[in-house]
Amino acid sequence: MKNTYSRRSFIKVSAISGGGMMLGFNWFVKAKPAEILSKGNDIPPEWVEMNGYIKITGDNVIKIMAPNPEFGQNVKTSLPMIVAEELDADWKSVVVEQASYDTSLFVRQMAGGSQSVRTTWKPLRTAGASARQMLREAAAQVWNVPVEEVTTKTGVLYHEKSGKSAKYGELASKAAAIPIPKDVQLKGVKEFKIVRHSQKNVDGLNIVTGKPLFGLDYRKEGMLIAMIQHPPAFGLKLKSYDAKEALGMPGIKDVFTIKLFEEGEEMAAFDTRTFNDAVVVLGKTTWEVMNARKKLKIEWEPASETKETVVAWGQKRENVIPAGLESTESHYSKMQEMAQKPAKQLRKDGDPEAAFQNAARIIERTYTAPFLAHNTMEPMNCFAHVTDTEALLVAPLQAPEFAEKTLAKRLGLPVEKIDIQMTRMGGGFGRRAYGHYLVEAALISRKAKVPVKLIYTREDDMTYGIYRPTYTVTYRAALDANKNLIGFHVKGGGIPEHAVHANRFPAGAIDNYLAEGWEIPSNITIGAFRAPRSNFIAGAEQSFLDELAEAMGKDPIEFRLELLKRAKENPVGANNDYDADRYAGVLNLVKEKSGWGSPEKRDLHRGVAAYFCHNSYAAHVIDMKMQDGQPVVQNVYSAMDCGIVVNPDAASNMVEGAVIDGIGNALYGVLTLKDGVPEQSNFNTYRIIRHHEIPKHIEVHFVENDIDPTGLGEPPFPPVFGALANALYRATGKRYYRQPFSKELSETQGG
Amino acid sequence: MAKFNLKINGKIHRVDVDPSTPMLWVLRDHLDLQGTKYGCGMALCGACTVHLNGTAMRSCVLPVSAAENQEITTIEGLSPNGDHPVQQAWLEHDVAQCGYCQSGQIMSAVSLLKNNPNPSDEDIEAFMSGNICRCGTYSRIKAAIKTAAKQ
Incomplete structure (x- = not known):
């Protein structure tokens, strides 16, 4: 059964024994009715369809429940911040409760796709604002004054003319009897006092004192x-x-x-x-x-x-899992073979065949990446x-x-x-x-x-599998005699899936465009890995655009901005899956913050890349040098556009982490197989980036706008691979096409 | 099986386990001290770092038989309320993302500062390179260590 968002079922209120109010609401826009009552939760039974609540007790304790799983994306802090903002609560006095975990009660109680903040932004704000409105109505009744004259500030209600004031807790029981407002006024984003201001991780103390928070810590007699x-x-x-x-x-x-x-x-x-x-x-x-x-x-x-018969997202499909003991070596030769064969067309604009036939020069490059654990x-x-x-x-x-x-x-x-x-x-x-x-x-x-x-x-x-797939992609560009880009062809494949997003940039910016994909089945199992598919294709695409800009005699950022200008002013085709202005916005911001174009320090080499995925835009500039044959990343400048940034310092932390994760995986990440056996099984053979290998300096900047927030866990990750490859090229004079780059580097450096 | 007297966080515990049992599993399975984490079992990731007589040690490869009658400190014993300067610095820099590796990172950092109260960037990188963080909080860890060093 499917229920669409409706105001009537969105918010409910009740008094709590011992004094106070409890406002129940749905965290998620698309709510489904719950099949059962919650277990061990103090949500009233008539609230079965509610999946979040704000509780204000008589002694002024404000509890906000956080239902989403936490794995470091900090939603246990950022989501309650959104509620507290509209409630106008004193953040310091807010207690965040982890919700009881009940998938029949909580809808989309999951972490993935950088969706947590994006999908909860409106419902959380409305719930907080509704509670505040009811508290104001309660104060107006008790004080016998017009509700318009009742104001709030950090958890206290005021009536300026009479000098009356009351903490939320004092009027919470009364507010519980107020009808839920039909429409509430949300704050203007300029009025935010909690959101857009850095707040510490609510679990910080538990983490630094080693409290048993994790799955492995759970024990039962x-x-x-x-x-x-x-x-x-x-x-x-x-x-x-x-x-x-x-x-x-x-x-x-x-x-x-x-x-x-x-x-x-x-x-x-x-x-x-x-x-x-x-x-x-x-x-x-x-x-x-x-x-x-x-x-x-x-x-x-x-x-x-x-x-295997898989029924997912309302579709039934049959998967044939081949027999045999597979090896990385044969994977790569099979992929090479498949790349020569006709593939499935994913998008076509104009006449790419003619463009390539008429080209004065064709640039063709192939990129590969391994399985990752x-x-x-x-x-x-x-x-x-x-x-x-x-x-x-x-x-x-x-x-x-x-x-x-x-x-x-x-x-x-x-x-x-x-x-x-x-x-x-x-x-x-x-x-x-x-x-x-x-x-x-x-x-x-x-x-x-x-x-x-x-x-x-x-x-x-x-050694269990569920790896990031192994991928390849071949890009081709057709240039005319004046070095104009007249055709673009992307053909990607992989085991067992390809990574081509046919409608993403530079689709829409080139008259003659062709995107194709092919796949090879395998018995190596794969799964989502931070920014699935984007985590490979962004690096390849951004490396190719870098090489293309060079061939066309253009600055890599200016070249991208020209393409984006074209995509905005006169887009090719429909369904272009990005906003050219916001894409250009992160490029312009990173250009400014990195001092792009100003004379570089002589021993530093820089690369740039940008990407759009999971509803947000990211661009990075990486400055590096080679030292004793090893890459040393000096500076990383990151520019992000994820709309309103709910918790700025935590958001920066996430981007810093994505940069480090990206550099680590690009340089070292690799899982190989020999006769079906994974050749890496612990951190002695699987190299993870460590303290001494990270950038000396990471600077994170956000485009300031008032757009509703989108995600941040995944978007900064994919373009790191491209920025690093492009910086490596300038540092070593060689292009890097095969991940992990450290392997190619050691071949180049004769190490 | 054999009986061992263990001095952990200032308290004596008696356990009856196989002498080869790593301290990590004695702490977690026998003494219910869950702050010390399992990450690799081969002293490669540092998640299980404890102090043996004040020095950082990977408890996943430290047999209980080698730890008898020695001073062992775990994250739970670092301070009663998280008020150790290193823990405070961790909070100030809001270091953690998932948080799983942070007990080990903190125990390594405390050990580093004990022997080198004013470490350079290179000192920090060298000493801490045995502690992996998959979320990539390394730069904040470094900043927190510098803050703690000032205390």
Whole structure:
């Protein structure tokens, strides 16, 4: 059942026992009615469709509930800030409560797609403003004055003429009886006192004192530790195992197998079945289970081709998962082969074939990037207690909505009997949208009939798959005799998906344009990774534009601005998926802040890149030098346009992190395979950027505008790859086409 | 299995575990001190950093048998209320994103400052390079260490 946004069901109010008011509201614009009452939550039963609340107690404690999962994007702070702003509360006295985690109660209680602030901005403001309006009405009644004369300031109501004042808490019970206002006046953005002003992370103290906030920290009396042994290679499956020795090890309770999905079972969005059969070791403590698992004697055998039926977003599709042991080397040669074949046309403007036929010069470049592992610092884990009648799961995860449906089906329990509690996540980056570890933990608990905590070791985590796909793309540009750009062709592919966004820049700026894509199926499982697809294509596209600008004798920023001007004034085609003004805005801002065009310091080399994805715009300028054959990034200037910045310092932190993450992945990130076996399994072989490798100086600037906020977790990440490649070119005189760049660098430097 | 006397955060604990058990799992599984984090199990990421007699040590590779009767400090024992200057500096710079690695980062930073109260950028980079942060909060960590050094 689908409900659209309606004012009537949007806000509800009630008095609370002991004095005070509670205003319930929906955090999300598209709300669905809840199927059940919340558990362990003090939301009144008639509020089942509400998924957020503001509570003002008689003693003036203001609580705001934060329902979204937190993995470092700081929504637990920024979303309540939005409510507090319109409520005109004193931020210092606001207590943020983590909501009880109930996917039947909370809609879009997920982290992903840089959507949290964007989708909650209006509802949160309206809710805060409604509560404030009701408090003012209550004051007007009690003081017997016109409501227009009642003002508020940081949690206090005032009537200037009579000199009366009252804290919100004093009038909260009275306000609970006021009818919910039909229309409320939202603040002008210029009046903001909390939003747009940096506020500290509400969990800061808990983090620096080591409080048990994360999934791995969750414990319950009587729980056992579980680990699973998955096949050592993609393309293998369990044949048989001998657990005699493992079972004899101290602390070990049981060894058995689980099957993630039954054969032929329909799968849903975010369901994955990398390794369907796994051997489980169950014991008292983590160390005992780790040691016993090493004593398992397991025989693996080649898996045959598998058919998967996936029903996602209302569409049913059949996936054929090929058999075989795949290697990186053969992946790259297969991709080269496929790149020569005809591909699926994604967009065509004008007559690109003619443009290329008539070209005075054609520039063609091919870019590649490897699989990447997310490597969240906290490996996958899940607590599960499943009985015949209900299931409790406690885990760090991004998208409980998806996991819950699969669990219900897999356990044969109604969704209302499945309670998923989300902990703080030790990183996500997309990885924790895939809830296979919840299903595994649930199956283990059901079989063992005890509460269990499933723990992945780093090695389990890194070799499990759900990787960022491996990609390639070939760009071609046609120039006429006067070096004018007359044709553009992008043809991308990958395993198992391509990364081409056909309607993104420079589509719309070039008369003759062609975008194509192709894909190669694989048994290596993949998943969303911070800014999916953009995280590859942005770097490739921005490197190519840089090279193109050089060939055309143009400044790289001016060249992009010219294209954007064309796209704005006389756009080619329809559906161009960007706003040329805002795109140009970040380029102009980064140009100004980096002092672009002013004489560069002699030992520094700079590169620029910009990109639009997830509704926000980002541009970076990177200054670097080579020192002993190693790249040293000196300065990074970042310009962002994500509309109104809710929490500026935290937003800068996120962009700084994206810059570092981008440089790290561009230089070092790589997951390779040999005969189906991942060749990296821990941080000794998988290189993550470290303290001494980060830029010396990162400067983050935001375009100041009053546009409703969009996302920030993903957009700054993709263009970092391009800015770095372009800076590397100026530092070394060589273009970098294959990630990770450190490998190409060492080849160049003879190291 | 063997019995060990452990002095953790100033208190004596007795545990009965296999002598090879890393301190990390003794802390987490036996003593319910969850502030020390698991990240790699091979002393590669620093998430599990504790102090052994005041010096930073990766507890994931420190067998309990080697820790007996020595002073162990974990993040929980650094200060009663988070008022250690390093923790305060972390709050001032609002360092954390996901926060998972920060116990280990803080324990390393405290150890660094103990031996080198006024570290240069290079000192900080060299000492802290064993602590990974996937969110990329490194520049704030460095700034926080400098702030703490001034205290």
